[in-house]
Amino acid sequence: xxxxxxxxxxxxxxxxxxxxxxxxxxxxxxxxxxxxxxxxxxxxxxxxxxxxxxxxxxxxxxxxxxxxxxxxxxxxxxxxxxxxxxxxxxxxxxxxxxxxxxxxxxxxxxxxxxxxxxxxxxxxxxxxxxxxxxxxxxxxxxxxxxxxxxxxxxxxxxxxxxxxxxxxxxxxxxxxxxxxxxxxxxxxxxxxxxxxxxxxxxxxxxxxxxxxxxxxxxxxxxxxxxxxxxx
Ligand SMILES: [Zn+2]
Numbered sequence: 001x002x003x004x005x006x007x008x009x010x011x012x013x014x015x016x017x018x019x020x021x022x023x024x025x026x027x028x029x030x031x032x033x034x035x036x037x038x039x040x041x042x043x044x045x046x047x048x049x050x051x052x053x054x055x056x057x058x059x060x061x062x063x064x065x066x067x068x069x070x071x072x073x074x075x076x077x078x079x080x081x082x083x084x085x086x087x088x089x090x091x092x093x094x095x096x097x098x099x100x101x102x103x104x105x106x107x108x109x110x111x112x113x114x115x116x117x118x119x120x121x122x123x124x125x126x127x128x129x130x131x132x133x134x135x136x137x138x139x140x141x142x143x144x145x146x147x148x149x150x151x152x153x154x155x156x157x158x159x160x161x162x163x164x165x166x167x168x169x170x171x172x173x174x175x176x177x178x179x180x181x182x183x184x185x186x187x188x189x190x191x192x193x194x195x196x197x198x199x200x201x202x203x204x205x206x207x208x209x210x211x212x213x214x215x216x217x218x219x220x221x222x223x224x225x226x227x228x229x230x231x
Pocket of ligand 1 (some may be wrong): 017018020021022025027028029030031032
């Protein structure tokens with residue numbers, strides 16, 4: 001039934017690529033290629049950063065559609081990218097590659113109110129679904145947790161330049177000690193939709209290290225071109 005409704009809505013509103021608005025596709029072949037690359041490794045505060053996609057004009061509309069408009073199709077694209085990187089990270093660097101604790105980067109309360117939902121938490125739920133779908137062994141144990149607390153009010157990072165972003169989040173996050181037992185006994189992976197200046201993830205890494213927790217890595221759906229090797 002849902003398929004029939006979708007087809008009817010396609011007649012009224014022809015499908016448009018979420019990335020570049022080409023008609024006839026929900027994601028056109030060109031944009032699909034942008035999101036389907038193998039994970040690229042980089043570094044953030046000495047921790048591995050994995051991402052599949054350069055943050056660009058074609059990519060930004062999908063990040064925004066997921067974040068600001070609650071588009072499930074867009075969120076699934078981000079989740080698929082993140083899931084592939086999480087899998088690569090675990091296989092490459094974890095003693096037990098079937099288990100991970102995905103760490104949510106907290107949104108401000110005003111962003112959650114404006115969006116009507118907690119986008120980053122919902123995205124982690126989609127990543128869990130993607131990894132479970134690809135689980136041929138039945139061994140995967142993927143959990144999500146939100147251990148970071150904001151110590152003070154911060155501004156929304158969008159609209160700030162890199163230095164303002166760094167100052168905005170400097171010493172802004174903490175991880176309460178009650179989370180220590182679960183964090184220390186798991187493969188801890190920080191997940192974000194997009195890494196631009198990297199200041200949010202750097203602050204998350206700092207807050208974890210302050211508790212003695214070394215994350216296995218940071219995974220983002222897409223990241224600024226500065227995190228990609230120059231060819
Ligand atoms: Zn496209």
